[in-house]
Amino acid sequence: MQQDVAGSRFTSLITEGELDALDIRHPDFHATVFLQGAHLTRFCPTGEENWLWMSDEVRLEKGRAIRGGIPVCWPWFGDPVRNESPVRDRVATDLPHGFARTSPWALQAIEETDRTVTLNLKLDTSPEPATLPWRGQAEATIGFRFSRSTLSIDLATRNTGADPLAISQALHTYLPTTEIQRSRILGLEHCDYLDTLDDWRKIMQRGDVTFAGETDRIYLAAPDLDILTPTHRYHLTARGSGSTVVWNPGPEKAARLSAFPDNAWRTMLCVETANAATDYRSLDSGQTRSLGLTLTRTDGGQ
Numbered sequence: 001m002q003q004d005v006a007g008s009r010f011t012s013l014i015t016e017g018e019l020d021a022l023d024i025r026h027p028d029f030h031a032t033v034f035l036q037g038a039h040l041t042r043f044c045p046t047g048e049e050n051w052l053w054m055s056d057e058v059r060l061e062k063g064r065a066i067r068g069g070i071p072v073c074w075p076w077f078g079d080p081v082r083n084e085s086p087v088r089d090r091v092a093t094d095l096p097h098g099f100a101r102t103s104p105w106a107l108q109a110i111e112e113t114d115r116t117v118t119l120n121l122k123l124d125t126s127p128e129p130a131t132l133p134w135r136g137q138a139e140a141t142i143g144f145r146f147s148r149s150t151l152s153i154d155l156a157t158r159n160t161g162a163d164p165l166a167i168s169q170a171l172h173t174y175l176p177t178t179e180i181q182r183s184r185i186l187g188l189e190h191c192d193y194l195d196t197l198d199d200w201r202k203i204m205q206r207g208d209v210t211f212a213g214e215t216d217r218i219y220l221a222a223p224d225l226d227i228l229t230p231t232h233r234y235h236l237t238a239r240g241s242g243s244t245v246v247w248n249p250g251p252e253k254a255a256r257l258s259a260f261p262d263n264a265w266r267t268m269l270c271v272e273t274a275n276a277a278t279d280y281r282s283l284d285s286g287q288t289r290s291l292g293l294t295l296t297r298t299d300g301g302q
């Protein structure tokens, strides 16, 4: 099924599985954003493959997180009990990564030009806060900006309640690689990270980040990064972030993960632009805080 979106030249509303998505077929790129989760699953500049990794076993179902692309983790990141108390104390579930990724978002605006498309979507927790496993009132808006060579995302949170608020969050980018053991991340040398697989011990990164098995780390820094795979080089710039999560499940966790082929840990990695652990954000009543990223490919593409 395909429906026109009013006033749009390049964007239509499609349904895949149980979910509706905005499908943008611009002469310079093809991008797909699911309304559930404001979840970007595809960004393909014309002539290139998807910059984002997607699971071959993805299940597009209402209320289920999509495996791959860029999930929006909000208003908490990871396991709630592992968050700092101002974030943790608001959460009444043990589900990781918040509810935004499984909630419907509404399209607010589209702007299209010969070179770019900008989409804005909104998630509002104010009308029915009682139904959420979370105490807080906030409005989240997300802006996607696509061009032939660049993908930018900005997630803004406004505290719409009368009391101060605290959130953790991440733009959980899944990237493809042809071989995880020959992939590395440049830019985190000498940064401290919490190794969640070693009792959250704080360790200083030596050299580039490489992958020799399950990796699940919260770096307490968000410098510009270069992500090198055997075939591609990505550049990732963060805004409003002081933490970066690097994740690969390795073979054993991969076998336990939902919607994740057993062998897929070999061909993906996550680099997540975050406000995680001690880098959570506090917002006074009426205050807005933003988290953003820009991703480019610096190996020339095609």
Ligand SMILES: O=P(O)(O)OC[C@H]1O[C@@H](O)[C@H](O)[C@@H](O)[C@@H]1O
Binding pocket: 065, 078, 096, 097, 172, 216, 217, 245, 247, 257, 258, 272
């Ligand atoms: O399976 P989920 O909920 O999408 O989480 C995937 C991964 O997300 C990462 O951000 C976490 O650091 C990992 O611990 C977690 O396994």
